[in-house]
Amino acid sequence: MTAPHDANTDIKARVLDAIKRRAPLAIVGGGSKHFLGREAQGEPLILGEHRGVIDYHPEELVLTARAGTLLSELETLLAGHDQMFAFEPPHFGAAATLGGTIAANISGPRRAYAGFARDFVLGTHIVNGRGEILRFGGEVMKNVAGYDLSRLVTGAMGTLGVILDVSLKVLPRPRETITLMQPSSPRAAVEKLCRWAAAPLPISASYIEDEHLYVRLSGTPSALAEARATIGGDVLDDADKFWLEVREQRRPFFGGDAPLWRISLPPAAILDLPGEQVIEWGGALRWLKTDAPATTIRAAAAKHGGHAMLFRSPVRSPEPYHPLPAPLMQLHRRIKAAMDPYGIFNRGRMYAEF
Amino acid sequence: MILPAAKPTTDKRELIAALGRFLPDDAILHATEDLRPYECDGLSAFRQTPMVVVLPRTIEQVQKIMRVCHERGAPVVARGAGTGLSGGALPLGDGLLLSLARFMSILDIDPANRTMRVQPGVRNLAISEAAAPFGLYYAPDPSSQIACTIGGNVAENAGGVHCLKYGLTVHNILKLKLVTMDGELLTFGADGLDAPGFDLLALATGSEGMLGVVVEVTVKLVPKPETARVVLAAFDDVEHAGAAVGAIIAAGCVPAGLEMMDNPAIRAAEAFVHSGYPVDAAAILLCELDGTAEAVADDIERVESIMARCGASATRVSRDEAERARFWAGRKMAFPAMGRISPDYYCTDGTIPRKHLPRVLRRIEALGRKYELPVANVFHAGDGNLHPMILYDANRPGELERVEGLGGEILKLCVEVGGTITGEHGVGVEKINQMCDQFSSAELTQFHAIKAAFDPEGLLNPGKAVPLLKRCAEYGGLHVHGGELPFPELERF
Numbered sequence: 065m066t067a068p069h070d071a072n073t074d075i076k077a078r079v080l081d082a083i084k085r086r087a088p089l090a091i092v093g094g095g096s097k098h099f100l101g102r103e104a105q106g107e108p109l110i111l112g113e114h115r116g117v118i119d120y121h122p123e124e125l126v127l128t129a130r131a132g133t134l135l136s137e138l139e140t141l142l143a144g145h146d147q148m149f150a151f152e153p154p155h156f157g158a159a160a161t162l163g164g165t166i167a168a169n170i171s172g173p174r175r176a177y178a179g180f181a182r183d184f185v186l187g188t189h190i191v192n193g194r195g196e197i198l199r200f201g202g203e204v205m206k207n208v209a210g211y212d213l214s215r216l217v218t219g220a221m222g223t224l225g226v227i228l229d230v231s232l233k234v235l236p237r238p239r240e241t242i243t244l245m246q247p248s249s250p251r252a253a254v255e256k257l258c259r260w261a262a263a264p265l266p267i268s269a270s271y272i273e274d275e276h277l278y279v280r281l282s283g284t285p286s287a288l289a290e291a292r293a294t295i296g297g298d299v300l301d302d303a304d305k306f307w308l309e310v311r312e313q314r315r316p317f318f319g320g321d322a323p324l325w326r327i328s329l330p331p332a333a334i335l336d337l338p339g340e341q342v343i344e345w346g347g348a349l350r351w352l353k354t355d356a357p358a359t360t361i362r363a364a365a366a367k368h369g370g371h372a373m374l375f376r377s378p379v380r381s382p383e384p385y386h387p388l389p390a391p392l393m394q395l396h397r398r399i400k401a402a403m404d405p406y407g408i409f410n411r412g413r414m415y416a417e418f
Numbered sequence: 419m420i421l422p423a424a425k426p427t428t429d430k431r432e433l434i435a436a437l438g439r440f441l442p443d444d445a446i447l448h449a450t451e452d453l454r455p456y457e458c459d460g461l462s463a464f465r466q467t468p469m470v471v472v473l474p475r476t477i478e479q480v481q482k483i484m485r486v487c488h489e490r491g492a493p494v495v496a497r498g499a500g501t502g503l504s505g506g507a508l509p510l511g512d513g514l515l516l517s518l519a520r521f522m523s524i525l526d527i528d529p530a531n532r533t534m535r536v537q538p539g540v541r542n543l544a545i546s547e548a549a550a551p552f553g554l555y556y557a558p559d560p561s562s563q564i565a566c567t568i569g570g571n572v573a574e575n576a577g578g579v580h581c582l583k584y585g586l587t588v589h590n591i592l593k594l595k596l597v598t599m600d601g602e603l604l605t606f607g608a609d610g611l612d613a614p615g616f617d618l619l620a621l622a623t624g625s626e627g628m629l630g631v632v633v634e635v636t637v638k639l640v641p642k643p644e645t646a647r648v649v650l651a652a653f654d655d656v657e658h659a660g661a662a663v664g665a666i667i668a669a670g671c672v673p674a675g676l677e678m679m680d681n682p683a684i685r686a687a688e689a690f691v692h693s694g695y696p697v698d699a700a701a702i703l704l705c706e707l708d709g710t711a712e713a714v715a716d717d718i719e720r721v722e723s724i725m726a727r728c729g730a731s732a733t734r735v736s737r738d739e740a741e742r743a744r745f746w747a748g749r750k751m752a753f754p755a756m757g758r759i760s761p762d763y764y765c766t767d768g769t770i771p772r773k774h775l776p777r778v779l780r781r782i783e784a785l786g787r788k789y790e791l792p793v794a795n796v797f798h799a800g801d802g803n804l805h806p807m808i809l810y811d812a813n814r815p816g817e818l819e820r821v822e823g824l825g826g827e828i829l830k831l832c833v834e835v836g837g838t839i840t841g842e843h844g845v846g847v848e849k850i851n852q853m854c855d856q857f858s859s860a861e862l863t864q865f866h867a868i869k870a871a872f873d874p875e876g877l878l879n880p881g882k883a884v885p886l887l888k889r890c891a892e893y894g895g896l897h898v899h900g901g902e903l904p905f906p907e908l909e910r911f
């Protein structure tokens with residue numbers, strides 16, 4: 065483990081200085097999610113030095129760590145106590161930090177079955193756009209005192225404040241895991257997944273690629289034995305490596321230069337768009353490689369009550385996130401102004417408007 | 419406490435006339451006897467008669483009501499079933515009470531996507547009942563679930579005995595439609611698992627009706643577990659029961675529910691519903707395990723041995739559904755059971771890190787002795803969410819003041835050990851002073867700024883949830899942040 069270091073005072077001073085000069089800051093954790101969203105304007109504010117575990121009591125199922133702590137270090141620590149981040153965050157690079165993971169609200173294969181990063185956020189310290197260190201939420205499981213600003217900053221891509229540290233709920237690792245593989249058309253696979261999801265089966269991940277359905281089961285040995293009979297298929301060897309490749313987008317599908325769209329939908333939705341697709345989260349997450357125009361893709365997602373984000377592209381798009389309706393965008397700008405009145409943090413990182 | 423009638427700044431007759439232009443007569447109440455049922459919520463110690471009550475049926479009507487009030491500067495308080503325990507739905511004497519009681523339709527059940535779209539006045543239990551034919555249910559199950567509405571659940575981020583495993587309201591909803599104070603209709607969340615932009619769904623959940631009026635909710639449904647069984651364990655010592663809670667969690671079990679009751683609560687509940695609780699035990703734990711029959715059998719064995727190791731004097735396991743329901747009945751009826759043994763009771767709602775359970779229980783007992791008031795404890799032990807119930811008689815002079823003193827000290831204790839003043843009941847008017855204990859002036863100011871982003875004039879549910887700094891100075895809140903004096907910018911009184 066790298067030595068812990070508390071840089072709260074320095075970070076606060078940097079923010080106060082930036083406010084005085086009205087100089088925007090671009091917040092950087094490990095830089096591993098730099099490709100996501102838009103480019104932020106401003107001087108870099110690097111958080112990698114602000115690292116270390118503040119508190120971890122395995123029997124409380126709560127871990128608190130500074131934003132710059134490496135995700136990989138935290139996962140090693142948790143594994144040593146047979147625990148895990150249940151949202152199975154993708155790293156997208158060895159430099160991935162806790163702060164970046166929370167700011168991007170990024171979650172992996174287990175998401176549809178366990179929840180996403182924000183579901184596990186219990187509390188945060190942030191520096192707001194007035195240069196104040198504020199604490200929201202806490203280290204307890206239930207807390208409704210005040211507005212839930214720790215979940216609001218989760219997924220805000222650093223536009224609302226600097227996340228200093230986060231308290232997360234962690235969970236015990238399942239006692240056993242197996243992965244089953246079976247040939248299936250994507251449409252039939254999604255139908256099966258929706259049917260299974262309505263039954264109490266211990267599914268912890270699913271993936272559809274090249275006319276094949278992969279289902280991961282996690283739980284007690286007896287529960288797995290029963291579920292295996294229902295789901296069928298062959299046991300996949302080296303399954304941990306397989307799910308790591310899915311999580312980190314290292315499957316061959318994710319290679320190449322074609323624009324990669326992330327489409328979030330109700331799981332049973334039938335999406336008719338040209339291009340190559342893989343499907344995660346029981347049908348609720350579609351990865352689409354296509355040259356179809358953004359408007360077509362977004363209209364198709366919106367028709368089902370979902371949304372589409374341009375996740376990776378050879379040239380950074382000016383509008384990677386699904387556009388917001390005008391009244392909602394106005395509300396976003398008012399919330400931004402409430403948290404960051406001088407527009408210091410990650411200007412333009414999500415939308416050009418703030 | 420009956421609050422003094424505020425001097426109306428709104429012309430009542432003119433307001434009623436404006437509302438009458440688009441609402442039918444039976445949707446506007448203004449005669450004193452019609453207003454009475456709305457003068458308080460579940461925190462009946464606080465009462466206030468609203469100026470007008472409206473009972474709209476459509477979203478368009480809600481939008482128009484909001485615009486009419488916005489134009490006139492008339493404050494609005496939303497109300498679901500009025501079961502809230504913190505005075506969140508307490509009306510204002512110079513304002514309008516917006517009841518969502520007529521928004522009672524289930525709009526759409528989508529079994530393939532496991533969601534249901536409902537109006538805000540639908541009762542919590544009605545959702546699970548409508549989902550049952552599909553083998554699905556809505557997980558958060560507050561004890562008030564036969565009465566409370568989903569709109570009220572969203573506003574309070576309500577929890578229940580099964581939240582340990584299945585999460586709170588915020589974890590179980592996908593999308594909200596909400597009308598802001600200026601009459602704008604907004605959608606937060608999406609039909610998929612996430613939505614673009616800020617997580618306004620999470621921000622609105624638990625916002626106590628301060629940011630907007632929820633007019634539609636899409637909830638997630640989950641499959642009914644194949645089997646669920648409850649272990650009922652008796653302890654001779656409350657601290658041993660507290661330690662067993664930690665040991666179960668530490669062993670890697672995630673029970674569907676893990677609840678604790680102390681002796682006064684056990685006795686009251688047993689006298690009321692005959693669950694078969696051991697009335698001599700100092701405490702009982704109710705630990706529900708769910709999943710496949712075999713997995714549950716495995717888990718039960720583990721839990722029973724942990725409980726025995728932690729000093730349980732006896733354990734029993736529910737043999738069938740009827741017995742499981744009976745074990746839970748006492749816990750779920752704990753509140754009304756208190757109502758039978760004491761003229762009045764006052765329920766607090768702090769949450770603490772689980773490891774402090776034994777210590778905090780001891781302190782609560784000592785505080786009860788200091789204030790000469792009996793305290794019964796019923797709580798969501800697995801989540802560390804305490805519900806100490808202070809028994810008293812409001813007719814005895816001075817007793818309510820003592821209750822408030824004791825309640826306040828209990829919450830302060832929760833904050834001291836790293837917890838919070840409210841786990842699920844909300845701040846409302848009840849815990850507004852204790853907010854000054856938990857938050858600094860900068861944090862409270864940040865909350866006010868967020869509120870202003872939705873409602874710049876502060877017309878929606880004013881005076882609730884977040885105290886003005888002035889109020890904290892008067893109360894003398896002692897939250898000290900890094901050695902700074904609390905509220906230094908304010909004059910002392």
Ligand SMILES: Cc1cc2nc3c(=O)[nH]c(=O)nc-3n(C[C@H](O)[C@H](O)[C@H](O)COP(=O)(O)OP(=O)(O)OC[C@H]3O[C@@H](n4cnc5c(N)ncnc54)[C@H](O)[C@@H]3O)c2cc1C
Nearest residue numbers: 498499500501502506560561567569570573576577627632
């Ligand atoms: C016996 C008993 C047991 C209880 N057990 C639990 C429990 O186990 N867990 C738990 O969490 N709570 C519990 N509660 C508290 C209460 O039932 C919950 O807070 C519930 O969510 C309130 O719902 P309601 O419809 O009664 O809302 P109300 O009391 O009418 O309103 C509560 C708050 O929500 C706002 N509001 C209501 N509807 C809307 C809307 N549509 N849009 C915007 N704001 C709105 C109101 O302004 C108010 O601030 C219990 C209460 C009682 C009396």
